[in-house]
Amino acid sequence: MTGRTAAADEWIRYRRTARHDGLVAALSLLYETLCDGAPPHGPGGHVVAPAGFVGADTGDVMATMTVEDGAIVASRSRTAPPSVSRTPWAAWALGTTCLRFGLSERLLDAVLAHLGGRTVGDARLLHQQMVKGGVAEAVIEQLEIETMLAGAAPGDLDDGVLSALNAQITRTDRMLLRLLGAVSFLADGPGQVARVSELIADVYFGPAPAGEHGGAA
Amino acid sequence: MIELDDRTLAFQRQTRAWAQELKPLALELDRDPDAIHRHLDVAIVSYLTRMTVPPEYNPDPVVIDGHRFYGTGTLERVVLAEEAAVGDAGLLLASPGPVMSGVLVDAMGDEQQKKWFYSRIMEKPTWTFFALTEPDRGSDAGAMSTTLTPDGDHHFVLRGAKRYVGNAARADLGIVFARTRPGPLGVTAVLIETSAAGFTAEPLETIGLRGLRLTAVTLDDVRVPADQVLGRHLRATQRGMWSAVQGLNRLRPGVAAFGLGIARAAYEYVLDNRRTLNTADRHRLDRLALRLTELRQLIWRSAIAVDDNEPAAGYLASAAKARASRLAEEATLEALSCFGPGARLDHPLLDKLARDARGVEFMEGTGNIQKLNLFTGLVQGGLRRD
Numbered sequence: 115m116t117g118r119t120a121a122a123d124e125w126i127r128y129r130r131t132a133r134h135d136g137l138v139a140a141l142s143l144l145y146e147t148l149c150d151g152a153p154p155h156g157p158g159g160h161v162v163a164p165a166g167f168v169g170a171d172t173g174d175v176m177a178t179m180t181v182e183d184g185a186i187v188a189s190r191s192r193t194a195p196p197s198v199s200r201t202p203w204a205a206w207a208l209g210t211t212c213l214r215f216g217l218s219e220r221l222l223d224a225v226l227a228h229l230g231g232r233t234v235g236d237a238r239l240l241h242q243q244m245v246k247g248g249v250a251e252a253v254i255e256q257l258e259i260e261t262m263l264a265g266a267a268p269g270d271l272d273d274g275v276l277s278a279l280n281a282q283i284t285r286t287d288r289m290l291l292r293l294l295g296a297v298s299f300l301a302d303g304p305g306q307v308a309r310v311s312e313l314i315a316d317v318y319f320g321p322a323p324a325g326e327h328g329g330a331a
Numbered sequence: 332m333i334e335l336d337d338r339t340l341a342f343q344r345q346t347r348a349w350a351q352e353l354k355p356l357a358l359e360l361d362r363d364p365d366a367i368h369r370h371l372d373v374a375i376v377s378y379l380t381r382m383t384v385p386p387e388y389n390p391d392p393v394v395i396d397g398h399r400f401y402g403t404g405t406l407e408r409v410v411l412a413e414e415a416a417v418g419d420a421g422l423l424l425a426s427p428g429p430v431m432s433g434v435l436v437d438a439m440g441d442e443q444q445k446k447w448f449y450s451r452i453m454e455k456p457t458w459t460f461f462a463l464t465e466p467d468r469g470s471d472a473g474a475m476s477t478t479l480t481p482d483g484d485h486h487f488v489l490r491g492a493k494r495y496v497g498n499a500a501r502a503d504l505g506i507v508f509a510r511t512r513p514g515p516l517g518v519t520a521v522l523i524e525t526s527a528a529g530f531t532a533e534p535l536e537t538i539g540l541r542g543l544r545l546t547a548v549t550l551d552d553v554r555v556p557a558d559q560v561l562g563r564h565l566r567a568t569q570r571g572m573w574s575a576v577q578g579l580n581r582l583r584p585g586v587a588a589f590g591l592g593i594a595r596a597a598y599e600y601v602l603d604n605r606r607t608l609n610t611a612d613r614h615r616l617d618r619l620a621l622r623l624t625e626l627r628q629l630i631w632r633s634a635i636a637v638d639d640n641e642p643a644a645g646y647l648a649s650a651a652k653a654r655a656s657r658l659a660e661e662a663t664l665e666a667l668s669c670f671g672p673g674a675r676l677d678h679p680l681l682d683k684l685a686r687d688a689r690g691v692e693f694m695e696g697t698g699n700i701q702k703l704n705l706f707t708g709l710v711q712g713g714l715r716r717d
């Protein structure tokens with residue numbers, strides 16, 4: 115990477131759509147622009163897709179989850195070999211990572227809005243020093259991830275790097291969920307989106323180990 | 332290191348055996364929290380139904396190896412909480428019984444109120460709740476806005492809203508904190524019956540710990556007889572928030588043990604379901620086992636301190652609780668990572684543990700609040716260091 119990165123290309127659309135419009139909108143965009151044939155399977159044969167998408171629920175449906183802007187289906191196909199999908203893996207892997215990063219940014223926005231409206235005594239909850247420190251920890255993680263993803267084209271970051279970035283996104287989301295309070299534990303809010311985001315990482319990259327960043331915030 | 336005495340060891344063996352019954356029910360209860368009504372005869376559930384009822388109100392305690400158990404001791408409660416949460420955390424929380432509210436009735440109730448409360452508990456399996464948190468105030472509970480105002484000679488009226496209250500939609504009785512006047516001494520707790528007009532509890536769908544059935548409670552001019560106001564026989568400084576804090580100090584080691592149980596369940600899931608482990612996984616699991624042991628020791632230490640009325644008890648319990656909620660999250664993620672891509676779908680029980688773990692952070696005070704409490708103990712000398 116040189117000192118300057120190329121201007122944001124189409125990968126940033128997944129991230130921005132995730133941040134501004136939500137999970138289903140971004141995942142639908144990913145499917146519409148990248149899917150060729152069937153949706154790509156993760157290494158274990160699993161698929162996470164917006165409900166109603168062609169080919170999304172061809173295998174055994176294992177879970178259906180409702181989020182703020184629609185529903186998501188997780189399925190596993192034992193019969194159709196992954197080769198039925200001609201979706202380029204490198205593009206898919208980068209796309210899902212950008213999408214998850216956008217969702218993490220959306221979660222940060224939710225934390226700032228929610229805690230900005232709460233109080234401790236006469237002060238804003240968001241302005242408690244421990245809270246500020248916790249938010250800053252999460253932002254450090256996000257800045258690292260953002261810098262790694264900036265200007266990346268499919269194949270630039272290998273699977274090992276993308277797996278690590280996805281694990282880092284999961285850990286960052288966990289920090290933000292703790293900051294959000296019990297509202298993050300409700301099935302109809304930002305906590306549910308984070309749950310599905312973790313599932314996307316789990317299916318396409320494998321579950322994230324707890325790792326060394328887990329201690330902060 | 333702390334070692335358990337023979338009495339507590341016998342209890343630990345028994346609760347471990349009881350907990351075996353819970354695992355097969357875990358996913359059923361996760362799908363359908365009302366399934367608890369079908370499982371009231373499960374041994375651990377029937378123990379929890381009366382756990383913490385003191386000897387004078389419980390003529391029929393559980394006897395193990397010749398020892399009687401009322402669940403009034405903190406150490407035995409943490410032993411039970413760990414084992415039951417290894418079985419299923421959701422079922423532990425879904426059980427009827429007086430655990431949270433009983434500690435407050437004990438601390439703030441007069442003889443008449445205790446008698447009334449415990450006789451209701453002994454009558455039949457009775458769910459109870461404890462309502463402190465409000466929609467706009469969680470950690471800053473002292474600033475609550477629910478009000479309790481006199482209404483005629485022998486009644487009060489309760490008005491406001493509470494949120495994230497466990498079990499309130501299935502409870503008969505509960506304790507609600509409310510304000511009688513501005514300021515820190517203006518907070519009071521009342522015993523209420525959920526059949527009272529104006530009381531409603533709406534279930535909230537949650538990501539995990541679904542058995543607990545968190546609710547949003549609305550108190551729309553609920554009339555409360557004056558003899559249900561707790562702490563009237565206590566000094567003004569010992570009513571309300573002070574008593575709540577004392578009660579929560581006593582409960583906290585149990586919440587920590589609950590988190591430890593979730594973490595241990597994840598660890599044991601890997602041992603039971605992954606036949607071959609590579610060296611790196613083995614190493615990670617060994618490290619996790621050590622962290623479980625360390626936390627268990629800290630929890631036992633805090634529980635013993637509570638039972639001995641040591642001033643450091645609440646601070647030790649804060650340390651244990653902060654560590655436990657984090658370890659529950661980390662251990663469940665670590666366990667998932669021992670299985671390949673799609674582990675969350677292929678291992679629903681482990682996925683459930685990872686979802687349950689996320690709730691521990693908020694129960695009985697968040698990590699930040701526990702750390703602030705611990706710091707107070709450190710600088711004010713309550714946390715004595717040898």
Ligand SMILES: Cc1cc2nc3c(=O)[nH]c(=O)nc-3n(C[C@H](O)[C@H](O)[C@H](O)COP(=O)(O)OP(=O)(O)OC[C@H]3O[C@@H](n4cnc5c(N)ncnc54)[C@H](O)[C@@H]3O)c2cc1C
Pocket residue numbers: 232234239242243244245292293294295296297299461462463464468469470471494495496497540543545690691693694695696697698699700703
């Ligand atoms: C599973 C579960 C069971 C529960 N059971 C009950 C129950 O039975 N009865 C009941 O009354 N409540 C219950 N609660 C609610 C629980 O007590 C609250 O969620 C908790 O007190 C935190 O409040 P909050 O969620 O509003 O977060 P907030 O107080 O809004 O906190 C948001 C964030 O700010 C941080 N923060 C807050 N204040 C400070 C500060 N002063 N300094 C630094 N950081 C701060 C917190 O750590 C958190 O990260 C339950 C919650 C859950 C999830």
